[in-house]
Amino acid sequence: MKRKNVKGLALNEPAPRAPAPSNDDHGALDDAASGRTAQLEIGIEYKLDLKREDLAVLKERGSGNGGTVSKVRHIATGTVMARKVIHVEAKKEIRRRIVRELHIMHECNSDYIVNFYGAFLSESNDIAEATLGGLTYLYIKHHILHRDIKPANILVNSRGFIKLCDFGVSGELVNSVADTFVGTSTYMAPERVQVEKYTVKSDVWSFGLSIMELAIGKFPFDASEHLSDGDSAPAGILDLLQQIVHEPAPRLPKSEAFPQILEDMIQKCMSKRPEE
CATH class of the missing domain: 1.10.510.10 (Transferase(Phosphotransferase) domain 1)
Incomplete structure (x- = not known):
C-alpha cells in the first residue's frame, strides 16, 4: 500500500522490529541473573552505579501492596527520578524473574515509556x-x-x-x-x-x-x-x-x-x- 504524506507531516520509515529472543537467549539471561545478588547496573541514558545513599528523597509520592514510590534526586548527576521500592522474596526463582523483567525495561527506548535509569538490591534489615x-x-x-x-x-x-x-x-x-x-x-x-x-x-x-x-x-x-x-x-x-x-x-x-x-x-x- 502506497503511503501519502500530508503537508507539514513527515512520516519516517518504521523502525525494524527487534528479533524475538530465542530459548537460548532466555537461558543465558537466567544464568546471568542468578549470579547477580548484590547490585544491578542497568541504565538507559547513561549507566548509573546506583546505591541507596546516592539518592536524596525529595517527596514521598505513594505506597501500596506493590511497594512505595518516592521522588528522588541522583546526587552526583542532579537527575530527578521516581524510585520504587519493592520487597523481593528470597526465593531464587522470584529474584530471577524480577531481574529478567528489569532487563526488559532496560531494552525499552520509546517516547511512550518511562526512562529506566537503574536498579539495585539492598540488604534487608534483620x-x-x-x-x-x-x-x-x-x-x-x-x-x-x-x-x-x-x-x-x-x-x-x-x-x-x-x-x-x-x-x-x-x-x-x-x-x-x-x-x-x-x-x-x-x-x-x-x-x-x-x-x-x-x-x-x-x-x-x-x-x-x-x-x-x-x-x-x-x-x-x-x-x-x-x-x-x-x-x-x-x-x-x-x-x-x-x-x-x-x-x-x-x-x-x-x-x-x-x-x-x-x-x-x-x-x-x-x-x-x-x-x-
Whole structure:
C-alpha cells in the first residue's frame, strides 16, 4: 500500500522490529541473573552505579501492596527520578524473574515509556540482628540492661531501619537496682517472675520471646488470649505467669518459612535455665 504524506507531516520509515529472543537467549539471561545478588547496573541514558545513599528523597509520592514510590534526586548527576521500592522474596526463582523483567525495561527506548535509569538490591534489615546490635551497644558502651524488651519497643522508621526504644526501666549493670520488679510482666524471664535478680540473661529471654512473637504473629503463650494491652483480668495474668514459670517454653513451629538457625536461636534464648 502506497503511503501519502500530508503537508507539514513527515512520516519516517518504521523502525525494524527487534528479533524475538530465542530459548537460548532466555537461558543465558537466567544464568546471568542468578549470579547477580548484590547490585544491578542497568541504565538507559547513561549507566548509573546506583546505591541507596546516592539518592536524596525529595517527596514521598505513594505506597501500596506493590511497594512505595518516592521522588528522588541522583546526587552526583542532579537527575530527578521516581524510585520504587519493592520487597523481593528470597526465593531464587522470584529474584530471577524480577531481574529478567528489569532487563526488559532496560531494552525499552520509546517516547511512550518511562526512562529506566537503574536498579539495585539492598540488604534487608534483620529485626533480630538490629535489636541485638542495640542491646550489645547498651551493654558494652554504657553498661546498661534494657529490662523491657518487647515488640512494642522495636520500631521501624520511614527508611526501613530498625530502632530499639523505651529505656524507661533501664538500669546500669554495675551498682544498679537490677533486682527490682520492673518491666512488662508478660515478657519477663521465669527467674524474674520469681523475683530473682535481673541479669543480662533475663534480657536474652525477653529478646527470644519477642522475636518468636514477630515470627508467628501472636504472643507465644496461650494465656495471652485472655490479655489486653495493660488492662488484663488478674486471673489472666496469673495464668500466664504460671505458664512462664512452670510450663515448657514455647517452640517455634516447624515451617519452611523459618530457617533452622532461627529455630535454634529462639530455643536457646528461651531456655528456663539461665546458666544455659
